[in-house]
Amino acid sequence: MVVTLTLDMFDQFFPPLFLGVPLMIPALAFPWLLLPSPSGRWLTSRLLTAQSWFIFSFTKQIFSPLNFGGHKWALLLTSLMVYLISLNMLGLLPYTFTPTTQLALNLGIAIPLWLGTVLIGLRNQPTHALGHLLPEGTPTPLIPILVIIETISLLVRPLALGVRLTANLTAGHLLIQLIATGTFLMLSLMPPVALLTGTLLVLLSLLEIAVAAIQAYVFVLLLSLYLQENI
Template sequence: MNENLFASFATPYIMGLPVATIIILLPIILFPSPTRLINNRLITTQQWLIKLITKQMMMMHSTKGQTWSLMLISLILFIGSTNLLGLLPHSFTPTTQLSMNLGMAVPLWAGTVILGFRHKTKSSLAHFLPQGTPVPLIPMLVIIETISLFIQPVALAVRLTANITAGHLLMHLIGGATLVLATINPPTALITFAILFLLTILELAVAMIQAYVFTLLVSLYLHDNT
């Protein structure tokens, strides 16, 4: 039962080779790119959404922070499209893998921290010791702030992994219950199917919201260090 329940989160293999790289590159192929001077409605809508997200996320940043706009927009598009594609039947969601999410969170977090220590050394060091701290509490607060700093990328990765995995597990469990009840008690199966339908809509929203939350937190870390 446990193997069947978590089988969809295992990395797929073809002829003994992992196909995670191909799956990660798949969302890039789905985004249309302009090939002529006059764009169609799909490309125009895509460009409008990208400009809206960029304006919303970069308006609070300084000039140094705005140089990260391309990376952050690419990040939110990648995570959002990967989460949405993972809701398709017989699909694989790379963002359910903690290793992949850590691979995204740690370099981005490290880049913002290094940027802060390089350009705002005094301000970055001041975060380790709040103003007005009593002398006996200084060592303890420095240790706590250091731990909280290093736990930021772990929190980013675990939050994304937990939310996507929990939603997929709920859909799997309710979907299995609906199939079983369809032959035993059809009226109850209709209720569980309605719940599954509402949960699918919720998961569509969660897929986009989690991409925005992940990117927004990286943007906030960048704002604190630029």
């Protein structure tokens, strides 16, 4: 019984299949169908106005500290932010699948973007980019050790990006699954306790909505900081 419950609990993190065909691609493409497209009219709907305000505020906050060279990444990182928020939010709906709980997908997004920031730094200012590997004033005996440590910390960055997003979303989904299962089991046995756990489940769901937005923001914010170091 314990093994069956454990397998059912983690089934939500396996890519869904339909007739043996993985549905990862439709799950990744579906958020774009929900976003309204801007029109050429002077008067737009409240949804379009709120979407435009959010994108403008986010872009201004992220790219104001960056040099002019980093503004070329505005369209890419803003689109990534909206896309990650949409995926995370849709994954909170019942009987849905969250693609961003897959470490392979998150690393597939993090590694190319991180590598792009590193290559930009090596192309535009190689001395400054390589200077991060060795702090100024380092004693001579510590130079090899510090170079190795800084190189490892540089290479770990994309892994940290992917693991952070995966771990936070996975932990939240597991907590919701556990509390929801306990609530339904205690509904007929101990209604007062079931009411308490149900209230906790609602509060946790609201917290997960905030986590879904915050983790997408942190993911893009860290990428912008890596970009700032290399421009």
